[in-house]
């Protein structure tokens with residue numbers, strides 16, 4: 001177990017301080033951080049209830065530029081939380097926002113629901129909303145690649161306390177649980193997610209909604225950062241201090257997301273005794 005993700009990050013007078021010193025944005029690696037970004041975002045969690053942990057410094061520009069991709073990833077993650085869907089007014093609100101503010105995404109992700117809304121005067125969230133969800137469109141795919149890279153940059157920061165160097169890179173990919181069901185995720189990638197961690201505050205945890213694992217050696221790059229969301233999708237990012245390889249020749253492009261996600265459990269979190277009430281990382 002490593003305690004390396006514990007650090008003090010505070011916002012004071014519009015500046016984010018890391019262990020008492022002004023922090024650099026973990027995404028652009030250039031600007032002084034003026035916000036504290038939650039990774040994953042609060043909106044990813046049912047009723048916006050998220051334990052503390054995995055907070056990173058970000059400049060306002062980077063933080064804002066992530067918001068759309070965070071929102072799309074949140075819809076993806078939460079639509080497949082079966083026991084929480086009924087009366088989930090917050091999810092209903094999110095899908096209403098998707099349909100109004102991000103209509104091109106809604107048309108890609110929920111074409112059946114859009115038709116349902118057109119046919120019915122009432123637009124209540126159907127209980128089988130998950131059956132409508134698709135992720136094969138170019139807009140949502142692009143958002144999830146960026147979201148996967150953002151998760152990677154933030155997770156690596158939580159270990160190194162440093163942004164990825166300007167000469168470095170993040171290569172990202174994402175998989176749906178549909179690929180898990182169809183045995184289309186390589187075994188060696190699933191092995192990387194064995195014994196994951198989650199966010200935990202005292203006895204309260206969110207294993208069902210978020211799991212992650214960081215593979216690193218002595219808090220140095222390269223790092224492999226993996227995260228799984230609900231029973232819907234997982235992201236993988238390789239953070240390196242080297243320039244990005246030519247992905248057109250890489251195996252990372254050989255596994256493209258499937259047409260429709262289906263719910264499936266990822267490996268389980270193994271909780272360790274936690275005397276601090278904070279987040280833990282199993283190694």
Ligand SMILES: [Zn+2]
Nearest residue numbers: 025028059062
């Ligand atoms: Zn930035």
